[in-house]
Amino acid sequence: MSVMETLNTRRTYRRFTQKPVPQDVVDDMVEALRLSSCGANRQAVKLVVVQGPEMVAKVHPLVKWAAYLPPEQGAPKADEQPVMYLAVVQDSSIPGDLNTDTGIALANITLAAWAKGVGSCIMGAINKPALSELLGIAAPDKLAFMVALGCPTHAARVVPMTEKTGIKYYLDENGDYCVPKRSVEELARSV
Template identity: 50%
Template structure:
């Protein structure tokens, strides 16, 4: 894909086909994370890949989806759930401040996935204590985020926000996601 097409299409997806993501694509997603810039090149992140169907379901049970929508509309149902999770783990013995590194790595991961038509949903709303235990994290490790992956079964598109504060995404008549974005003139100042 061309870069701007890739950036425009890489939206959040919350309903997925029940089609496995190949190991080659997973490896490319992880390689893309590894390529991300890192503050002082400390590289404080590590990753846990969850692809076994039972373990994916266990992780799914610890997540909350689409806070702007009613639970019946935002939470994936059976037959729509992700087929893969990748947990982003901060290694605190390397760095105590990993948010920028995590954001860059997650951006790379989701773009690499979308380049193969694999959608994603970045999830911070989860039971981090339970998931940390499930992943066997130590006291020197902290779960930053889990990212859900799968081939989308719906569309997601961007529209201009009518008002700067009108940013709540919603479902259209086809249950596709519509994501209002603030207009450039509302967020950019040229000096």
């Protein structure tokens, strides 16, 4: 896959097979974090890898899925849940623009996974106090995001944003995600 193909198909996935994520993909995601650009090369973003099935099951009720869809459409059913999570953590004892560093890391991690067919959902609607307690994340470390991972059982594609679609993603008749994106003309101009 070319970089542009990878960017085009690296969408958000929310339903998964129950096959474990191969260890080489886990290793690639950690390496993708390690290689990420960050302000002043301070490297304040870290990961907690959540792979054990019991721990993964404890995370499921602490994340929220697909705010634009009713839960019966947007939330994975019991046999569609992610098979692993990454907790993305910021070391707040290190100064800098940690949110920008985190965004770059999230992009790199999810691209590394998708390059090997593992789909992801970056999750900001999470129960941070409960997850921090569960995963042993304590100051100066701060939980920023969870990333849900697994091999997707649905497709997802970009569609043109129109007056009718607005920005909200929706499912087509096959249950595949359609993600409206603004036009190039709307997003970029030359001077």
